[in-house]
Amino acid sequence: MDIEKLAEMLKALADPTRLKMLAILQHRDCCVCEFVPVFKISQPAVSKHLSRLKTAGLVKESRKGQWVFYSLNREVLEQVGLALRQLPDMSDELKELEKQGLLVNVCCE
Amino acid sequence: MDIEKLAEMLKALADPTRLKMLAILQHRDCCVCEFVPVFKISQPAVSKHLSRLKTAGLVKESRKGQWVFYSLNREVLEQVGLALRQLPDMSDELKELEKQGLLVNVCCE
DNA sequence: ATTTTGTATAACCATATAGTTATATGGTAA
DNA sequence: TTACCATATAACTATATGGTTATACAAAAT
Secondary structure, eight states: OOHHHHHHHHHHHOSHHHHHHHHHHTTOOEEHHHHHHHHTSOHHHHHHHHHHHHHTTSEEEEEETTEEEEEEOHHHHHHHHHHHHSOOOOHHHHHHHHHTTOSOOOOOO | OOHHHHHHHHHHHOSHHHHHHHHHHTTOOEEHHHHHHHHTSOHHHHHHHHHHHHHTTSEEEEEETTEEEEEEOHHHHHHHHHHHHSOOOOHHHHHHHHHTTOSOOOSOO
16 A cells, blocks of 8 residues: 555544544444434534545445445554554665765764 | 544554554664655655654664654554454444444344 | 434534644754 | 754645535335
């Protein structure tokens, strides 16, 4: 996963309400109206949080009659956790700095 | 790690510049002036990003003469990656919803 | 057909974020 | 001491974010 994408995913995750939604979805698929009393925010607010998670690919939605149920996309969440622990190699950037003499050398550390 | 804290850490991480900084710090401790040419943003902007990472505990700082070097706090980064993959149990919230009859039952799924 | 229920979108507001320039602070060197 | 270099902070700007209320849309029920 590239850094821009990872940052985007982390922004989708970096909110207590959305994290709790994901935590709840670990146990059970839920629809919008079930989340409203949990978080004590308006239905449109819940809807927007879920929409954000869906855009990031962290949840999937499926309509069941008049309800829209959301389910956790575990693999994607796994991928983010993994990507965080395997940040890309940036030695090229450092080599470039060295070539241009922009690395600081502290003697007698 | 509690959800509020996790969200805070993820906010600190959810920026491409800061992620790249951490990726670079995997290879080598760096001072502020070394990051400036890498990201092509102003020195105060770099300073603020590093300050944010430091507040989150993701980096440590140490002065070396006139330079302030930043180093990666690998354990903390590990902890975040792990916390993401082990979101807290929220079954109590679901039990509460059930007790109050707020869970939707879709028959004939 | 009309009403009701659940969800999504639009328009708006307050705050947070990421950048800028100007300036203050800390340490080194003349 | 004075000048210089690296870093941090202050003040500001533009945009993103998370909430609201009002409204539109979809499916179900009367």
